[in-house]
Amino acid sequence: MMALTDLLPDSDPALPFFEAAACGVLLMPQCTYCDELFFYPRARCPRCLANGVEWCWITGEGQVVARIDRSPADAPTMVVVSLMEGLQVTGQLVDDDATRAHVGSSVSWRHTHDCLVANPLIFALRADS
């Protein structure tokens, strides 16, 4: 199956995010002028509109702030996760943990080899929560 990264031009501002995530590293764009960390990737900083971006490794740890169960019952659970670096992202919970992670639960990013790189933001309940 063709990956999203194969369809994006080299100039696409999101290319490093998708390429790194496919290799098991979660990178987020950070403004080189005002240091704002932001998501999603785009050509200019949404705080100061400068156009310098560097890529910042983040832990992938965070807290569920909203979640819904989809129907049919075997569809993945969708979540909004507030990452400890202060970003909010839309993602999914891995299926086997879906019934245990609630709003407020601690989760961490899980690199899933079996997912398409088009949706790398998959989270799992943290073992210690």
Place this chain on the structure above:
Amino acid sequence: MSTDPDHRARAAIVGTAEYAPLRHYHGPLQSTLDQWTDLAALALADAGIPADRVDGLVCATDVYEATHLVPALLAEHCGWKVSFAERVDLGGASAVGMVWRAAMAIEAGVCTTVVCALPARPRPPVPEGGVDVSSDYARSDLAWGSPVARYEAPYGNLGPNVSYALAASAYDHEVRDAATARAHLVADQRLSASVTPGAVHFGKPVTAQEVATSRMIVPPIRLLEIVMPCAGGAAVVVSRTDAASTDRRRVVVSGFGEASSFNTPTYSHDLLDLPLRGAVERAYVRAGTTARSMHMAQLYDPYAIAVLLSLESAGFCRRGEGAAYVMDQGIGLSSRLPCNTNGGQLGFGQAYAAGGMTHVIEAVRQIQGLAGERQLVRNDRALVSGSGGNMSVQGALVLEGE
């Protein structure tokens, strides 16, 4: 010229028209251009204003015989020479946004008589091979290069059910018994709809128990907490207060505000603090009034959770207290602050973007004393809200009877 103490021209809503919302429309099929024109004619007749006095028009994104230059097409179709031609792209906040843009243009002296209309009946079918531009709008979230297509759709974050269920899940975590409060406010609105002729749920109240046990759609949201799409349409005429002579009480657009900072709520700083807060604050300041002075609130209600969040964001109670507010005093016709007095969209029906105009028109009817069995005794001032997308762009009007 009618002025306020600052000698500023003022604008009032002087005429309205509304097709009764229908779950299944079986009447003659017209183009949306012809529906727009028909609604305009009905609203002008209601205002007692001849068609050749119109010098402004505002439409939204629901005319499907073109994708751009729609205002020019409407001026041509209606035979008007206008000095203000505007198209508003704010989803469910369009109606409120159309009214205040018309008012602002009138206050600025750009025009005197503006028609705002929202057609929402089915159109004649597009034949095989014909160009159907409405499909472009339907697929807009999946447009190549769109952040929604890239960062939301792959995870299932598409469509309003999902967005509002996410907000409700966050609210339920923060607030006790929120599901019970949602059920009670729907029952209050359905009771108001049951005495509103033309409402989809006219004569059909429900109990809070029936709401709370209706089919689960997207947890935690149940069937009777969700609007049903309807065919319909609505229009208003906004006029400089001295340009329209009418027997009816003029409904002055005394305050307005708008706010937007995200498209997908994931990128808001706080899922439960709506942009409406800023819009309402600006509307109150402009009108020189406060939440406590409102006699009614017509709050945009695609889902019951939206009403709880709007009560908080509009300043009627504090954050997190919406559920307790509803349980303590209710929002029905005899409550301290009656809300959605025609049943809102949950009870009256949601005719696409025209559903937002339902809230405006109900406020006008209440202020003019034309609300029949549901007429409020205290009816001088109303807050009206609008909300587009996924709580993404929101607007507010303060309407006052003269």
